[in-house]
Amino acid sequence: MTMVSIRFLAATVILNIFLRRFDPSARLRRRDVLPLLASGLCGVTIYFFFESRGIKLTSASHASLIIAVIPVVTVTVEAIIFRTRIAWLVAVGIALSVIGVVFVVGRPTGFKSLSGDLFMFGACAAWVAYIILSKNLHTRLSEIAITTYQSIFGTVFLIPFALIEHSQWVPISPVAWLSLAYLAFFCSALSNFLYIYALSRLGPISVSPYVNLIPVVGVLGGVALLGESIRWTQVLGGVIILAGVLLVGRREPSGLPIEG
Numbered sequence: 001m002t003m004v005s006i007r008f009l010a011a012t013v014i015l016n017i018f019l020r021r022f023d024p025s026a027r028l029r030r031r032d033v034l035p036l037l038a039s040g041l042c043g044v045t046i047y048f049f050f051e052s053r054g055i056k057l058t059s060a061s062h063a064s065l066i067i068a069v070i071p072v073v074t075v076t077v078e079a080i081i082f083r084t085r086i087a088w089l090v091a092v093g094i095a096l097s098v099i100g101v102v103f104v105v106g107r108p109t110g111f112k113s114l115s116g117d118l119f120m121f122g123a124c125a126a127w128v129a130y131i132i133l134s135k136n137l138h139t140r141l142s143e144i145a146i147t148t149y150q151s152i153f154g155t156v157f158l159i160p161f162a163l164i165e166h167s168q169w170v171p172i173s174p175v176a177w178l179s180l181a182y183l184a185f186f187c188s189a190l191s192n193f194l195y196i197y198a199l200s201r202l203g204p205i206s207v208s209p210y211v212n213l214i215p216v217v218g219v220l221g222g223v224a225l226l227g228e229s230i231r232w233t234q235v236l237g238g239v240i241i242l243a244g245v246l247l248v249g250r251r252e253p254s255g256l257p258i259e260g
Helices: 002-022 030-057 060-067 070-082 088-105 111-133 143-164 174-202 204-211 214-226 232-248
Strands: none
Touching (some): 002 030, 002 143, 030 060, 070 088
16 A cells, blocks of 8 residues: 555646646535545545555456456446446346456465455445546546546545555665556556546547457456466456447446556
């Protein structure tokens, strides 16, 4: 959590610079504080609490493919909470994604792998809560303002977790600093900005297929860069998950994670 806190402290500074450049008139109003606070808590603090532990205990391939079910879970939760009607193709997509996850997780190689997968499912749940809580914020605030304020609140909640780890703090190596700088600038600030820019120009229907490439890149990166092995059942599960996501994506999506 110390690592995540440093990452988001830096990302928040960068996002504030973007905000002053692209939406200088943005103001935080009292009625927006609670939804921004709650969504920042879920989308930053709780999400990365689960993800940072999950990615440590499972493979990057597993983590990426499990995160791919977020659009499916979102549609299901929206249907339950807002009584949204689910088309039969979407229902088929939900079923496929569940089957795909079974193939991906399979028989875990040990307690650590199972725990890591469960933490990643916790991250999925946190992001779905973030999407639901953020649902109507765009009617009053620009996307860059929403992202910046959520990052601020999420970072504030991260700091106590970092302080709890004080006894475990060690000097950060130059390589680790470079990794944190990369995560802060490219993954937490620039990617958010580019995603928001694309949404404003192309719309969510055109943008969402690119977001669905996250698990593909995650799996390929895990194999090529980290030397992870992947079973044919996991490849099959990934294909089934993506097929399910594409079917669910036939309706306009509410939002997707853009970070790992």
